[in-house]
Amino acid sequence: MPENRQSIHGEWGSRWAFILAATGSAVGLGNIWRFPYIVGENGGGAFILVYLACILLVGVPVMMAEILLGRHGRQSPINTMRALPGRYGARPAWQTLGWLGVLAGFLVLSFYSVVAGWALAYVPYSAAGTFTGADTQAVEQFFSQLLASPGQLLLWHTLFMALTAGIVSRGVERGLEKGVQLLMPLLFLLLLVMVGYGMGAGAFTEALAYMFTPDFGALSGKAVLVAMGQAFFSMSIGLGAIMAYGSYLSSRSSVPGNTGLIAGADTIVAILAGLAVFPIVLAAGLDPGSGPGLIFVTLSYGFGQMPAGAFFGTLFFLLVSFAALSSAISIMEPATAYLVETRRWRRPWATTAVAGAAWLVGIGSVLSFNAWSGVKLFGLNFQQIMEYLSTSIMLPLGGLLIAVFAGWVLPAQVTAEELSFPAQWGYRLWRGAIRYLVPAAILVIFINSLGLLG
Numbered sequence: 001m002p003e004n005r006q007s008i009h010g011e012w013g014s015r016w017a018f019i020l021a022a023t024g025s026a027v028g029l030g031n032i033w034r035f036p037y038i039v040g041e042n043g044g045g046a047f048i049l050v051y052l053a054c055i056l057l058v059g060v061p062v063m064m065a066e067i068l069l070g071r072h073g074r075q076s077p078i079n080t081m082r083a084l085p086g087r088y089g090a091r092p093a094w095q096t097l098g099w100l101g102v103l104a105g106f107l108v109l110s111f112y113s114v115v116a117g118w119a120l121a122y123v124p125y126s127a128a129g130t131f132t133g134a135d136t137q138a139v140e141q142f143f144s145q146l147l148a149s150p151g152q153l154l155l156w157h158t159l160f161m162a163l164t165a166g167i168v169s170r171g172v173e174r175g176l177e178k179g180v181q182l183l184m185p186l187l188f189l190l191l192l193v194m195v196g197y198g199m200g201a202g203a204f205t206e207a208l209a210y211m212f213t214p215d216f217g218a219l220s221g222k223a224v225l226v227a228m229g230q231a232f233f234s235m236s237i238g239l240g241a242i243m244a245y246g247s248y249l250s251s252r253s254s255v256p257g258n259t260g261l262i263a264g265a266d267t268i269v270a271i272l273a274g275l276a277v278f279p280i281v282l283a284a285g286l287d288p289g290s291g292p293g294l295i296f297v298t299l300s301y302g303f304g305q306m307p308a309g310a311f312f313g314t315l316f317f318l319l320v321s322f323a324a325l326s327s328a329i330s331i332m333e334p335a336t337a338y339l340v341e342t343r344r345w346r347r348p349w350a351t352t353a354v355a356g357a358a359w360l361v362g363i364g365s366v367l368s369f370n371a372w373s374g375v376k377l378f379g380l381n382f383q384q385i386m387e388y389l390s391t392s393i394m395l396p397l398g399g400l401l402i403a404v405f406a407g408w409v410l411p412a413q414v415t416a417e418e419l420s421f422p423a424q425w426g427y428r429l430w431r432g433a434i435r436y437l438v439p440a441a442i443l444v445i446f447i448n449s450l451g452l453l454g
């Protein structure tokens with residue numbers, strides 16, 4: 001296989017290029033928008049503990065497996081999963097894994113872009129001082145009015161998707177890398193500022209108690225499934241995004257070391273987002289379980305109260321939009337790479353097709369907040385179905401298949417060489433986890449969520 005394949009970022013020039021791109025993929029709406037709102041919906045402490053366990057015991061080994069599969073296959077995920085089974089005497093049916101990932105990517109991108117559109121919309125409104133001094137009611141009303149307007153949502157959804165497609169089609173080379181390098185630390189700093197604000201002006205002690213005192217009795221089987229799905233979603237694993245990025249990774253780079261950095265950064269940002277949101281929620285008497293609007297209402301209220309809040313708010317929503325962009329780009333990579341590699345499409349056309357299809361499905365999500373809000377299946381509207389199906393079902397299912405393939409189909413010699421753990425015991429731990437712990441945990445959580453395990 002050619003060692004000089006071009007990624008959308010150009011060839012990874014260094015170990016850092018991969019780490020930056022993968023961190024850009026991981027850190028996004030999952031940390032800042034989704035983590036706080038599902039923590040709030042699922043009651044806090046116990047949920048967070050299960051989430052952290054899923055990251056460590058399931059997410060980390062699966063991320064290593066995804067990177068190693070990508071690097072060993074050196075093609076788009078679909079073609080990697082077409083080539084590798086034959087090489088190791090497994091059935092061609094394994095290629096379904098690649099297609100499952102592409103499908104999951106479409107579903108994720110379709111609603112991801114709509115929510116990223118909300119963040120974009122909040123940039124000009126924050127700058128105009130809309131939230132300055134506003135009370136909680138006014139801030140809540142602003143959010144519901146935004147959701148009630150399909151035209152506005154469509155506009156911002158379209159803008160975000162066009163931005164994503166524009167960047168992917170141009171093959172950003174070093175542009176995005178530089179952006180991630182500068183803007184991610186800035187987002188991190190700004191989150192620290194907000195945590196600091198929460199310490200001074202919010203109900204910080206209560207927030208700590210809320211986030212870190214587990215009450216396992218209140219945790220349903222379904223909540224555990226949601227926590228596991230969130231671990232996959234947040235780490236960008238289970239659909240081939242990290243596999244695609246891994247296919248451009250130099251064979252000298254240490255997979256365990258890279259994984260540790262990416263997973264660590266991703267987890268810290270999620271916890272910081274929680275620490276920024278919940279002190280305000282609890283001090284202002286807002287509802288932690290209010291759903292997907294949680295950060296938009298809470299944080300814009302907080303910005304409205306803090307000194308120089310219009311400035312910080314504008315900067316924050318800009319940085320969140322950027323974080324969403326660097327994630328959306330990675331969601332498009334598996335499908336785009338496939339069209340370019342196998343169908344010989346030119347990159348701009350491939351990008352337009354992928355983004356266009358996801359944009360179209362996204363319109364369903366736009367309408368689910370207004371015109372179609374009454375249209376429900378199993379009590380879920382269109383957007384909720386997309387989110388649940390992709391995040392809680394398809395990503396863990398992808399992870400299960402990745403684990404079985406990497407643990408049982410690939411020979412130990414191949415995985416040991418690809419992973420290049422610094423010590424033998426590290427590899428043994430990984431292999432034990434990927435063969436037994438990960439598949440068992442995912443299966444048990446799936447079955448348990450159906451309420452079959454008492």
Ligand code: PFF
Nearest residue numbers: 026028029030233234236241
């Ligand atoms: N990890 C991203 C986030 O936390 O916002 C979302 C995401 C990116 C999910 C890439 C899946 C993916 F393949």
Ligand code: NA
Nearest residue numbers: 026027030234
């Ligand atoms: Na994330």
